[in-house]
Amino acid sequence: MEPGHDVVKEHPRLELRGITKAFPGVIANSDVGFEVAPGEIHALLGENGAGKSTLVKQIYGILKPDAGEIVWDGREVDIPNPHTARALGIGMVFQHFSLFEAMTVLENVALGMDDPGKDRTALAKRIRDVSESYGLPLDPAREVHTLSVGERQRIEIVRCLLQSPRLLVMDEPTSVLTPQEVGKLFETLRKLKAEGCSILYISHKLNEIKELCDAATILRGGKVVAACDPKAETARSMAQLMIGAEFRSVARREAGKDTGPVRLTLKGLNMAPEMAHGVPLKNIHLALRGGEILGIAGVAGNGQGDLLAAIAGERKAASADTVTIDGKAVGRSGPAARRKLGLCTVPEERNGHGAVPDMSLTDNAMLSAHKRMGFLKAGFLDKGKSRNFAAEVIKRFDVRTPGTETAAGSLSGGNLQKFIVGREILQKPEILVVAQPTWGVDAAAAATIQQALVDLAATGSAILVISQDLDELLTLSDRIAVINAGALSDAMPAATVSVEEIGLLMGGIHGSPEDAHAKGAA
Amino acid sequence: MALKIEARRQISTRMLYLTPFIAVAATVVAGFFVFMILGSDPVESLYVFFLSPFETKYGFSELCVKAAPLIMIAIGLALGYRANIWNIGAEGQLTVGAVCGGAVALAFWDEAGIYILPLMALAGLAGGALYAAIPAFLKTRFNVNEILTSLMLTYVATLFLSVLVFGPLKDPQGYNFPQSRMFTDSATLPIIWEETRLHLGFVVALAIAVAGWVLLSRSIIGFQIRTLGSAPAAARYAGFDRTRLTWFCLMLTGALAGLAGTFEVSGPIGQLVPNISPGYGFTAIIVAFLGRLHPLGIIGSGMLMALSYMGGENAQINLGLPQAVTGVFQGMLLFFLLASDFLVRYRVRVVKPAVEGI
Numbered sequence: 001m002e003p004g005h006d007v008v009k010e011h012p013r014l015e016l017r018g019i020t021k022a023f024p025g026v027i028a029n030s031d032v033g034f035e036v037a038p039g040e041i042h043a044l045l046g047e048n049g050a051g052k053s054t055l056v057k058q059i060y061g062i063l064k065p066d067a068g069e070i071v072w073d074g075r076e077v078d079i080p081n082p083h084t085a086r087a088l089g090i091g092m093v094f095q096h097f098s099l100f101e102a103m104t105v106l107e108n109v110a111l112g113m114d115d116p117g118k119d120r121t122a123l124a125k126r127i128r129d130v131s132e133s134y135g136l137p138l139d140p141a142r143e144v145h146t147l148s149v150g151e152r153q154r155i156e157i158v159r160c161l162l163q164s165p166r167l168l169v170m171d172e173p174t175s176v177l178t179p180q181e182v183g184k185l186f187e188t189l190r191k192l193k194a195e196g197c198s199i200l201y202i203s204h205k206l207n208e209i210k211e212l213c214d215a216a217t218i219l220r221g222g223k224v225v226a227a228c229d230p231k232a233e234t235a236r237s238m239a240q241l242m243i244g245a246e247f248r249s250v251a252r253r254e255a256g257k258d259t260g261p262v263r264l265t266l267k268g269l270n271m272a273p274e275m276a277h278g279v280p281l282k283n284i285h286l287a288l289r290g291g292e293i294l295g296i297a298g299v300a301g302n303g304q305g306d307l308l309a310a311i312a313g314e315r316k317a318a319s320a321d322t323v324t325i326d327g328k329a330v331g332r333s334g335p336a337a338r339r340k341l342g343l344c345t346v347p348e349e350r351n352g353h354g355a356v357p358d359m360s361l362t363d364n365a366m367l368s369a370h371k372r373m374g375f376l377k378a379g380f381l382d383k384g385k386s387r388n389f390a391a392e393v394i395k396r397f398d399v400r401t402p403g404t405e406t407a408a409g410s411l412s413g414g415n416l417q418k419f420i421v422g423r424e425i426l427q428k429p430e431i432l433v434v435a436q437p438t439w440g441v442d443a444a445a446a447a448t449i450q451q452a453l454v455d456l457a458a459t460g461s462a463i464l465v466i467s468q469d470l471d472e473l474l475t476l477s478d479r480i481a482v483i484n485a486g487a488l489s490d491a492m493p494a495a496t497v498s499v500e501e502i503g504l505l506m507g508g509i510h511g512s513p514e515d516a517h518a519k520g521a522a
Numbered sequence: 523m524a525l526k527i528e529a530r531r532q533i534s535t536r537m538l539y540l541t542p543f544i545a546v547a548a549t550v551v552a553g554f555f556v557f558m559i560l561g562s563d564p565v566e567s568l569y570v571f572f573l574s575p576f577e578t579k580y581g582f583s584e585l586c587v588k589a590a591p592l593i594m595i596a597i598g599l600a601l602g603y604r605a606n607i608w609n610i611g612a613e614g615q616l617t618v619g620a621v622c623g624g625a626v627a628l629a630f631w632d633e634a635g636i637y638i639l640p641l642m643a644l645a646g647l648a649g650g651a652l653y654a655a656i657p658a659f660l661k662t663r664f665n666v667n668e669i670l671t672s673l674m675l676t677y678v679a680t681l682f683l684s685v686l687v688f689g690p691l692k693d694p695q696g697y698n699f700p701q702s703r704m705f706t707d708s709a710t711l712p713i714i715w716e717e718t719r720l721h722l723g724f725v726v727a728l729a730i731a732v733a734g735w736v737l738l739s740r741s742i743i744g745f746q747i748r749t750l751g752s753a754p755a756a757a758r759y760a761g762f763d764r765t766r767l768t769w770f771c772l773m774l775t776g777a778l779a780g781l782a783g784t785f786e787v788s789g790p791i792g793q794l795v796p797n798i799s800p801g802y803g804f805t806a807i808i809v810a811f812l813g814r815l816h817p818l819g820i821i822g823s824g825m826l827m828a829l830s831y832m833g834g835e836n837a838q839i840n841l842g843l844p845q846a847v848t849g850v851f852q853g854m855l856l857f858f859l860l861a862s863d864f865l866v867r868y869r870v871r872v873v874k875p876a877v878e879g880i
Contacts, residue, residue, distance in 0.1 A: 336761030353755040
């Protein structure tokens, strides 16, 4: 499992030997070993659930390996906690940030450091110096809630850089960035590499890994299945190593196919954010036609959640005619009434929103399908019918579960997602609104879900996909619109729009002058 | 050898139903030491407390008499608790129900007829429900915490009852004692076991438990309640109306507590007095949790808590122990139940210490 280094002049920065970690019912890592050389950008590649996060948590001292050794600069070390990891020179940028929104950048940085020192002015200066020298400009006095997601990530990175790390671990850092922000991040990482800092880069985005990384270790099912030089591989060959099967791609729809009548419209939707520090929805207009897939791109936290809630009826609009389904004004109706009219939705969060974790799949089929599919008899539940429906979803969408009576919460994220998406699709909705249809789903399952969406559109249903995965939107959509700071751009034909154009809209550069200003000043 | 605590991937159903028994066992063990510290023979005391009520027909019937209101109230509470709606004021709703039912009995004091008892029951149901409507309104309209409002209204209800029995509803021939006239036979629940006080209310309580079970497990309302309690966002996603469920749960609990109150005054007590209930409304909270918020479990836990009342009385009479013993045992039971609930979500494993350098 040696990544191809022919000359070993010095000890590797980090070496893992036989790392094994088990949780109840699952072995997350089994005998994992690889090396990261000084100044190397090393990719840790694998599907969701392959054990990548578990592995790096052991390197950073959050979890303790059941067996195996961690060797740092040729010396075996015990890393009982993150404090020790930082003392060794290991920095980590998590996928989910740990920032206090109501505090300033400076305060957040100080809170995350082991020894921030008493002199805050000096620390502020260091933050400014470090952030500028790495091309990550940050104003230490700004409050975090006014920052974009990309800027928030900079705080986490700068916090690590202030401690002069010798190994930087980055867990899926680009999943929340615009294409332009990704480019900037890569510049920073290359600069770090040039200075001799090693980087362990976790991702499942193959093109990024090809572009950035010197070596890759591929995990599948908790084991190292391959080590390769990403520059010598194709994205397709790495995908096959990652999923261990022939990679299926989605049958792309014929462009310019005739679309049907308008099924869903939003006319001037304004809505205050539900969460503190969220962005309000601003004057959103949208017309969704039967037979088309409309994609809404955007960086997380730009109003997607509220937009979905407003369409689903979970949040009500100020007036009824703001939202129409087949011409009927439903802005003041709840989700049940809208579902009756043919609108089904898949929320972003599956556990606790799209499904009840403690309930069986039969009951979770009941949850959203009981009215449309007629699972009620005089106010009483017809469990037989919902069980059959759940069984059909399981079969058609290849949900890996012992049976229909298994609790939804015990399914893996990808399997639960397949169940939820399948549950909505098999209700034959006239309008389907899906948030992050394949988020956290393995490549094979993602293809199944995407194909099902394409097939559903082919039957004449109108489909709206809200996603942060631009590749997915470009694959699926007929038209793409971009949501940024609560405002929605016009929808553009997916066949002709460029990634750069979408990226700029995602960053709010080409929004209306007012929005661009709001973004800049915020 | 070391003990390791691990989170379970899925809650353990086996533990869920096993923990009440663990809690009872732990209470008996702790009770042993409590009696020892109080200076009485622990074995004899435990016998008097837990077993002597079963020895006589009277003891057993009284157990059922006391279990009836506990079961009735706990069923309503359990439905609400399943939906995360925390009615703590069943004692107050019981009191108002008793006042309403009692008022009907007194209004028809010089009449006889089979219609009087159903009318009282209706008045009790309505009184309890309307009293619970106050926290429901405050909760749904102003988002006021129902725990506080329902609890505080309990004291209002108790004082309201006092005002009535010291004033307008006082027995005119009662030598100025603060109590109403004795209810007539038409306003008294029929006895279902001769030579005891066991009344029809016990059968009604069992029927309510079965109905509650069907409602919770088979009806769409029960499904909505379970969803709301388990995953509020999923309930919203499904289009279940939180406001309507809040009203439903609070009013249903209030109605059942009100009915229990009416049954108390028209059964064992037979008149309105300043103290109708020895805290049934509060004890029913323990009953609901000990019964795992499951209607059929509540029948069992209701009998058990009734036993703690009986045992407390017997301990007072036979052992000369203070009445507070009842409260101590009820408290220990709830304490041990909540503590052993840990095992539902976690498991304890014996692990060998890690061997160096595998």
